[in-house]
Amino acid sequence: MNRVDTADTRPAPSLGAVPFLKTAAETDTIVLTSRQREQLMQIGIRLRLPARKVIYREGAPADSVFAVMEGTVKSYRELPSGKRALCAFLFPRDLFGLAERGGYVNCTQAVTPVSLYRLSISQLTLLLKRDAELQFQFLAKVTHELRESQRRAVLINRRDAAGRLAMFIELMAARRDRLAVRQREVPLPMSRTDIADYLGLSLESVSRAAKELRGRGLVKFENPHLVRILDAAGLAEIAAAV
Amino acid sequence: MNRVDTADTRPAPSLGAVPFLKTAAETDTIVLTSRQREQLMQIGIRLRLPARKVIYREGAPADSVFAVMEGTVKSYRELPSGKRALCAFLFPRDLFGLAERGGYVNCTQAVTPVSLYRLSISQLTLLLKRDAELQFQFLAKVTHELRESQRRAVLINRRDAAGRLAMFIELMAARRDRLAVRQREVPLPMSRTDIADYLGLSLESVSRAAKELRGRGLVKFENPHLVRILDAAGLAEIAAAV
DNA sequence: CGGAAAGTTGACTTGATTCAACACTGGTGG
DNA sequence: CCACCAGTGTTGAATCAAGTCAACTTTCCG
Numbered sequence: 288m289n290r291v292d293t294a295d296t297r298p299a300p301s302l303g304a305v306p307f308l309k310t311a312a313e314t315d316t317i318v319l320t321s322r323q324r325e326q327l328m329q330i331g332i333r334l335r336l337p338a339r340k341v342i343y344r345e346g347a348p349a350d351s352v353f354a355v356m357e358g359t360v361k362s363y364r365e366l367p368s369g370k371r372a373l374c375a376f377l378f379p380r381d382l383f384g385l386a387e388r389g390g391y392v393n394c395t396q397a398v399t400p401v402s403l404y405r406l407s408i409s410q411l412t413l414l415l416k417r418d419a420e421l422q423f424q425f426l427a428k429v430t431h432e433l434r435e436s437q438r439r440a441v442l443i444n445r446r447d448a449a450g451r452l453a454m455f456i457e458l459m460a461a462r463r464d465r466l467a468v469r470q471r472e473v474p475l476p477m478s479r480t481d482i483a484d485y486l487g488l489s490l491e492s493v494s495r496a497a498k499e500l501r502g503r504g505l506v507k508f509e510n511p512h513l514v515r516i517l518d519a520a521g522l523a524e525i526a527a528a529v
Numbered sequence: 530m531n532r533v534d535t536a537d538t539r540p541a542p543s544l545g546a547v548p549f550l551k552t553a554a555e556t557d558t559i560v561l562t563s564r565q566r567e568q569l570m571q572i573g574i575r576l577r578l579p580a581r582k583v584i585y586r587e588g589a590p591a592d593s594v595f596a597v598m599e600g601t602v603k604s605y606r607e608l609p610s611g612k613r614a615l616c617a618f619l620f621p622r623d624l625f626g627l628a629e630r631g632g633y634v635n636c637t638q639a640v641t642p643v644s645l646y647r648l649s650i651s652q653l654t655l656l657l658k659r660d661a662e663l664q665f666q667f668l669a670k671v672t673h674e675l676r677e678s679q680r681r682a683v684l685i686n687r688r689d690a691a692g693r694l695a696m697f698i699e700l701m702a703a704r705r706d707r708l709a710v711r712q713r714e715v716p717l718p719m720s721r722t723d724i725a726d727y728l729g730l731s732l733e734s735v736s737r738a739a740k741e742l743r744g745r746g747l748v749k750f751e752n753p754h755l756v757r758i759l760d761a762a763g764l765a766e767i768a769a770a771v
Numbered sequence: 772c773g774g775a776a777a778g779t780t781g782a783c784t785t786g787a788t789t790c791a792a793c794a795c796t797g798g799t800g801g
Numbered sequence: 802c803c804a805c806c807a808g809t810g811t812t813g814a815a816t817c818a819a820g821t822c823a824a825c826t827t828t829c830c831g
Binding site: 305306307308309349364366367368370372374375385386387388389390392393408412415416417418419420422423425426429430432433434436437439440441443444487527528529 | 547548549550551591606608609610612614616617627628629630631632634635650654657658659660661662664665667668671672674675676678679681682683685686729769770771
Binding site for chain 3: 808817819827
């Protein structure tokens with residue numbers, strides 16, 4: 288408040304979501320007013336974490352909600368068998384820190400070096416109850432994440448590994464499109480194991496699926512963390528053929 | 530407002546969700562004030578629909594959000610192949626009507642005869658922006674649905690049909706517990722096909738999984754829509770062994 | 772440059788799907 | 802009252818895709 292312009296010059300948290308209504312369709316991103324961003328910055332602290340850093344574990348006391356500024360985070364659950372089920376990848380403008388009865392419901396870990404905003408839940412609650420407009424942005428964001436979660440559930444219902452991977456690549460490409468240039472190059476910051484856990488496949492199946500997509504001339508893996516889409520239509524066809 | 534007490538005597542919409550914080554842990558249900566219920570009733574109308582009635586289709590213009598009063602609703606997506614992927618079953622105190630850019634993202638259909646509250650999205654938006662406390666209840670509810678969706682995603686990641694069905698029965702039982710008596714009898718209002726589409730299995734696999742659970746003496750199917758849990762511990766063991 | 776982690780490939784196994792036949796149920800009409 | 806019929810659910814046999822195990826290659830990072 289005493290430094291109003293800092294909201295524009297210092298990195299401030301923001302949220303990305305597709306809106307409920309058609310009227311706001313021009314943008315995919317929730318635009319927070321600089322006052323709102325300033326308010327969020329006041330109840331939160333900036334955090335930089337190295338890759339692989341565990342941010343919190345399932346069941347740990349939940350006192351914070353996090354907004355991703357830079358980098359990629361994964362949210363997962365450890366299963367009794369020792370396997371892990373990935374619930375979501377989180378990118379800039381995403382929110383995480385889902386709690387239930389005061390405890391986190393997932394584990395989260397940095398995939399790449401990340402920059403986060405850590406917001407105190409109790410302070411955020413107060414703020415949201417005071418500022419209904421800001422709360423509405425959060426409501427839109429959580430709704431967006433619900434849609435994404437459902438989309439993933441539909442995705443992993445598929446039987447064919449190649450189709451799942453195709454959908455995944457499209458998902459990552461769509462995210463990139465939303466952010467910036469419509470490029471054919473899609474970065475995959477996560478490991479094959481992470482992709483496998485996200486798609487509900489074995490590591491080897493992901494590898495074989497990648498081979499098949501490559502064999503059909505749909506994509507080219509420049510390196511393990513960068514795919515180039517060669518035939519967008521062909522890829523879309525496989526991805527859609529559920 | 531002119532009939533304040535009607536909120537208690539006439540059926541009014543309510544929401545059920547596990548809260549974020551431990552402090553409110555005593556109850557699973559969001560308690561709306563009678564004023565809030567009255568406000569919701571004023572922007573909505575009561576709706577009674579027969580079983581099988583399609584409530585809305587994917588892509589249709591989204592102008593309403595629905596609260597379930599009685600009965601069961603299913604939310605699903607029609608896939609290009611003609612299959613359908615069930616996203617969720619909705620029970621009393623649940624909310625549905627997820628929209629994206631002004632269109633619904635799923636189809637919804639009544640599984641049993643249902644009683645719904647239909648709330649105008651535009652009016653609800655105005656109301657939520659005026660009443661931050663009420664909006665917070667909606668935020669909690671959507672968050673709850675996000676958790677449920679993630680839980681289901683973990684569920685269908687499993688390989689074994691029997692385990693999935695066991696989890697499903699526990700899910701339905703937990704819902705019942707929350708509502709009322711801790712009974713061993715769990716009603717399954719939906720068809721086997723619906724269960725199959727929800728679990729990501731074929732109809733036959735559900736049938737065989739049921740046979741296996743029955744064979745192990747864990748459950749007894751009194752009839753296709755009513756399971757009795759005979760060995761809760763054994764069922765839990767299979768359900769947990771992911 | 773070396774060692775460890777990550778990714779790929781191959782051979783075999785397993786479990787769900789598919790296709791097809793059959794059983795059960797509740798409602799209708801002769 | 803019973804026979805029929807359609808919708809729903811069950812069971813069986815063959816197939817096929819993904820999992821597993823194991824060997825190998827590539828990439829990454831100190």
